[in-house]
Amino acid sequence: MAKGRTVVGGRKAVFMNLMKLVLLTAVLILYMIPFFLILINSFKRKITIIKNPLMLVDPKGFSLDNYSSAFREMNYVRAFGNSLIITFVSVAFIVLFASMAAYFFARTKTFAAKFSFSLIVAAMVIPFQTIMIPLISIYGNMFGMLNMKSTLVFMNIGFGMGLAIFIYYGFIRSGVPISLEEAAIIDGCTPYQLFFKIVFPLLKPTTATLIVLDVLWLWNDYLLPSLILGKKKLYTLPLSTYTFYGTYSSDLGKIMAGLVLTILPVIVIYLILQKQIISGVVAGAVKA
Template sequence: MKRSNFIVNIIKFVFLGVLLVLYVFPFFIVLINSFKDRKEILTNPLALASKLNFSNYTEAFSKMNYIHGFINSLIITVFSVLLITILSSMTAYIFARKKWKFNQFMFFLMVASMIIPFQGIMIPLVKIYGSIGMLNSKWALIYMYVGFGASLAVFMYHGFIKSIPLELEEAAIIDGCNQLQTYFKIVFPLLKPVTMTIAILDILWIWNDFLLPSLVLMVPEQRTLPLSVFYFYGTYTIEYGLATAGLVLAIIPVIIVYIIMQKHIIKGVLQGSIK
């Protein structure tokens, strides 16, 4: 029995190791080529750089206007995620606590809206908002992200809130809290696991999104980081070192956020499934 378990564990370890290599290999290729010049990349793209040359990074940082794109992405992501979590949690709270038929209808309508692909509505969306002058604005894009992200967030919050005992809220009301105070002082702190999960998923989605910003933000001053990378890569396609350095600069913030907060994703998903 011990021998068979040992063999099974070895097979699992080898299989997971192969998957890890397949997953990391493209990132490794991009990273090592970001330190090379064009001639060295064409000679052997799989070899390590002969020396660590950071000139590609400094040039890419300057030419792609990295700071400007980073700040635009940061503003859009932070405000979108804050509004999604706060408004969706409050909406889900009303849906879970008030047993009105209208609430039930609206909840199922929001859940059903998740099956509609964005590609099916993007042309009417741009046409309508363009006709009322809401394009080329970070705030219009934030407004759209809140609309597209609210359905999933409400769905996740709704199941979590239903598991919170009503006695906690009743005790807070007896102590003198109104409905709003009860929510923010009692209910919302208990939603931390699912809030962290929603926040991280939305951060990764909004930060990396390309299609919606490319339709809404037309002028260079409003470009997010993915848009800046896209136009930079299109300009310097043949300069492989510069292009790969720009890609590395774009993915660094996402990797840092995910590494720092990955435990909250796992914890939130597990607690949400148990509840």
């Protein structure tokens, strides 16, 4: 087996690279086929989809009819707005409360601080499915707080604390010099001033990572919203997609258009912020 030693720039290396490229392109095309199929069929009439789902273009030509009816019947604008506001408000509070708490835990040596932090980290292993039944029984049956966006936001904040505090804690311990804070205290900063003016701006890279992770999680979340939001006018995008699919499951053209519409915003954001998203996901996974 002496074939392997690569000579940089040699003929063999060029050939190997070409082979890799061909192989990867083939695999990537395979990976993308589902999206491609949804896209081409979203422009076709129902009858052509059933007859031949693999045909590229409908014999009667390109049509946006599916989109206009899916857009209307999914209540796209409202669902999009609900998703946006729930995601935005939840993430803002998660970032705020988690960074404050993590800073406190990282800089305080009292028993209460250590214990609280350990509890939060330990609780990260509890899967959502273990909590959902009592959660609904407390907030639904006891307090009657279902069918409110604010209840969902409230819970999102609670579920977001673990990972957020954990990641911030690690970064503050390793990346925020304590001498800076000491100088600020001597200059007479109050604790909040110290945190918001000096520490929080230094946490920017971690905040970016966290925003990526939490937006992906909350924007796509289905199970918790489906338990909390039972009214159509409160539906987020995944919920309205789900109901839409159930209602029109035989009307394939509309379904395809609805799926494309649901995916579209994420893909657009991905095209713009690809680098940040990928590095955020990697940083989050490696730290956690």
